[in-house]
Amino acid sequence: MSLIRTENICKSYFMGQYELKVLKNVTFEIKSGEFVSIVGPSGSGKSTLMNIIGCLDVPSSGRYLLDGIDVSGMNASEQADIRNKKIGFVFQSFNLLPKLTALENVMLPLIYRRVSEKEQRERALLALEKVGLGDRSLHRPNELSGGQQQRVAIARAIAGDPPIILADEPTGNLDSKSGIEIMEILTDLNGKGATLVMITHDDKLARESGRMVMIKDGIIGEGVSI
Amino acid sequence: MKINFRQTFKMAMSSIFSNKMRSFLTMLGVIIGVSAVIILVSIGQGTTKSVTESIEGMGSNLLTVNIMGRGADTSLDIDDVEMFDEFIGVGKVSGSSTMNADIKSGTTILEDISINGTDEDYLSILNYEMSEGRFLIDTDLDNRQRVAVVGSDVKSELFGNASAVGEEIKIDGQTYTIVGSLAEKGSSMMGSNDEVVVIPLTTAQRLSGDTSIRTIYVQAKSADTVDVAKAYMENYLQRKFGDEDAYRVFDQSEVLDTVGSVTGMLTAMLGGIAGISLLVGGIGIMNIMLVSVTERTREIGIRKAIGAKYSDILVQFIIESIVLSGMGGIIGVALGIGGAYAITAIFKLETVVSMGIVILSTMFSLGVGVVFGIYPADKAAKLNTIDALRYE
Numbered sequence: 001m002s003l004i005r006t007e008n009i010c011k012s013y014f015m016g017q018y019e020l021k022v023l024k025n026v027t028f029e030i031k032s033g034e035f036v037s038i039v040g041p042s043g044s045g046k047s048t049l050m051n052i053i054g055c056l057d058v059p060s061s062g063r064y065l066l067d068g069i070d071v072s073g074m075n076a077s078e079q080a081d082i083r084n085k086k087i088g089f090v091f092q093s094f095n096l097l098p099k100l101t102a103l104e105n106v107m108l109p110l111i112y113r114r115v116s117e118k119e120q121r122e123r124a125l126l127a128l129e130k131v132g133l134g135d136r137s138l139h140r141p142n143e144l145s146g147g148q149q150q151r152v153a154i155a156r157a158i159a160g161d162p163p164i165i166l167a168d169e170p171t172g173n174l175d176s177k178s179g180i181e182i183m184e185i186l187t188d189l190n191g192k193g194a195t196l197v198m199i200t201h202d203d204k205l206a207r208e209s210g211r212m213v214m215i216k217d218g219i220i221g222e223g224v225s226i
Numbered sequence: 227m228k229i230n231f232r233q234t235f236k237m238a239m240s241s242i243f244s245n246k247m248r249s250f251l252t253m254l255g256v257i258i259g260v261s262a263v264i265i266l267v268s269i270g271q272g273t274t275k276s277v278t279e280s281i282e283g284m285g286s287n288l289l290t291v292n293i294m295g296r297g298a299d300t301s302l303d304i305d306d307v308e309m310f311d312e313f314i315g316v317g318k319v320s321g322s323s324t325m326n327a328d329i330k331s332g333t334t335i336l337e338d339i340s341i342n343g344t345d346e347d348y349l350s351i352l353n354y355e356m357s358e359g360r361f362l363i364d365t366d367l368d369n370r371q372r373v374a375v376v377g378s379d380v381k382s383e384l385f386g387n388a389s390a391v392g393e394e395i396k397i398d399g400q401t402y403t404i405v406g407s408l409a410e411k412g413s414s415m416m417g418s419n420d421e422v423v424v425i426p427l428t429t430a431q432r433l434s435g436d437t438s439i440r441t442i443y444v445q446a447k448s449a450d451t452v453d454v455a456k457a458y459m460e461n462y463l464q465r466k467f468g469d470e471d472a473y474r475v476f477d478q479s480e481v482l483d484t485v486g487s488v489t490g491m492l493t494a495m496l497g498g499i500a501g502i503s504l505l506v507g508g509i510g511i512m513n514i515m516l517v518s519v520t521e522r523t524r525e526i527g528i529r530k531a532i533g534a535k536y537s538d539i540l541v542q543f544i545i546e547s548i549v550l551s552g553m554g555g556i557i558g559v560a561l562g563i564g565g566a567y568a569i570t571a572i573f574k575l576e577t578v579v580s581m582g583i584v585i586l587s588t589m590f591s592l593g594v595g596v597v598f599g600i601y602p603a604d605k606a607a608k609l610n611t612i613d614a615l616r617y618e
Binding site (some may be wrong): 051054056057076077081085089091095096097099108109111112113117 | 524
């Protein structure tokens with residue numbers, strides 16, 4: 001069964017009179033447990049596609065089924081719910097809250113899921129241990145290296161056990177050694193059953209995934225399966 | 227499912243404490259507003275209380291008849307005083323004839339002291355108490371005795387702390403024996419109550435060569451009979467003089483009402499002015515919350531991306547502004563109460579800190595937090611997630 005399924009998704013922006021079509025009839029699917037990379041140059045529409053897959057944005061037309069649920073027509077509050085339960089985000093710039101400790105950052109999605117504080121703490125700690133940072137739970141982001149910060153971000157993404165991890169250039173801000181570490185953690189998570197969608201412009205990284213999806217000028221083309 | 231308010235509150239506290247100086251300055255507006263409301267209203271209520279007490283100090287259920295006109299046509303005498311005694315609702319009546327004279331004891335001379343010729347009921351009608359000796363009695367009046375009762379100021383100026391009873395003073399050259407002195411009563415609207423010498427009415431009339439009585443003090447039987455007694459008296463005086471301007475009946479409760487409404491208005495005005503500063507404090511909170519929303523755009527974006535709903539962000543920011551204004555309110559209450567006591571201690575100005583105004587201003591400061599927090603919080607909660615995430 002496909003976890004992500006888009007049907008003829010279009011997205012346009014209006015700049016005054018002029019319509020900018022960013023996505024044109026995008027149709028593809030991702031099955032549960034897959035590791036798919038979406039590759040394309042900047043301006044290709046891959047960020048817009050990621051926003052739609054991540055339920056941060058809705059398509060102008062077409063259908064998007066996530067885990068069997070049509071999310072294309074949802075309102076902001078329902079989208080927030082879907083993001084919270086179904087998607088774990090890993091951003092290029094980590095996007096941790098600087099004033100919170102690693103543990104508090106990882107607890108954040110669970111706060112919005114309204115689980116008890118005790119459970120938040122337990123699950124967050126477990127997630128931090130999974131990325132090898134159990135001993136750094138009380139450090140703030142500025143006391144951690146870039147690679148460690150991204151690991152905290154991954155812990156935050158997996159704390160709520162979402163079916164999909166959506167990584168947007170996860171190694172873009174890291175040195176190569178940390179980048180390799182992060183990729184190892186991500187592939188390891190995929191190996192344990194998580195569905196991983198990675199957006200990147202780096203072909204070399206994309207080759208580590210199970211399948212590449214190319215996007216150019218808003219049109220999608222299936223790449224080679226590796 | 228419900229929002230975890232304890233956690234949201236903790237979040238608000240850590241955000242407030244992460245920027246202590248700014249939070250304090252923001253609170254300062256509310257602190258000043260709340261303490262100003264409490265201090266000014268306490269002064270207003272204190273003034274009301276002391277004015278009310280000084281009016282009530284003149285006597286309970288007191289009606290005072292003053293003769294305004296001059297000459298034999300418009301004067302009252304001792305017979306009229308006895309008539310007043312018969313009226314329904316009247317308790318005690320005391321006629322009084324006042325003049326000013328110099329008094330002398332040994333080599334000490336007190337100039338222009340109020341000499342009050344009256345009778346034995348005067349003491350209780352005007353709420354005086356004796357500190358030593360006795361007050362005037364019937365026999366003093368019957369025999370036109372040259373006895374005097376001195377007010378506390380007169381006594382202390384002439385004799386210090388020593389007893390005045392048995393001492394002699396000269397009023398207009400005539401010698402009087404002091405039989406008692408009055409306890410201190412303080413000032414009322416009619417001037418000092420303690421710088422007086424009381425002598426028998428009959429003696430005073432002989433001293434001045436005038437048998438008319440210019441003032442009659444009437445004590446109604448109870449608060450309920452004040453109006454009845456007043457009506458009888460006015461009726462009598464109107465028939466006697468045929469001229470409303472010839473006399474005046476002064477009703478203490480009427481004055482109390484008037485004074486009460488004036489000081490009440492004063493208190494409301496003071497409170498209102500202070501309330502405006504509280505409002506300004508609220509605008510300060512709104513201002514800083516708006517700045518905070520802009521600064522934390524990225525944080526808001528991150529929170530929304532990982533599942534915070536409109537209501538989560540809204541509640542987070544509103545709680546933050548309520549905590550700011552509420553803390554300001556609590557500090558303001560403490561400062562206000564302290565300030566009111568300090569004003570009493572330093573300026574000898576009576577203040578009354580009522581529980582009502584403390585609760586009201588605390589509630590108002592919390593309300594300010596809600597009202598002025600809603601707009602910035604709504605702005606934060608409505609931010610577009612994608613744009614907020616990209617915000618640098």
